[in-house]
Amino acid sequence: MTRDQYQTVKEIADCLKVSETTVRGWIKGGELRAIEIGKGWRIPDRDPDTFLCSHATPSRVVPGSDHGSETGRERGA
Known part of the structure; x- marks a missing residue:
């Protein structure tokens, strides 16, 4: 048996600022791994x-920029 620590659906929902229903949907859809206990x-x-x-979006590369993912907004333009 592994010695992982576990969080509840409510704890995950609170941490990510989403509803418990959303977290359960991710679990039922196979996007978030979980163990059913009781x-x-x-x-x-x-x-x-x-x-x-x-689920992270990829970094945007601005053509001609030396900073890779930096956009005009990030440079203060």
Whole structure:
């Protein structure tokens, strides 16, 4: 048995500032890994980071920029 620490659906929802329904939808859709224990779901501590990385938008590269992902707004233009 692993020694992972687990969070509840409510804890994940509060952390990400989304509803518990949204988190349950991610679980049921297979996007967020969870373990069903009793009447509730438990999410291993490492899995929300994996989930967020898989949903991150790619960096934008501005043609002719030396800074790669820097856009006009980020440069203060």
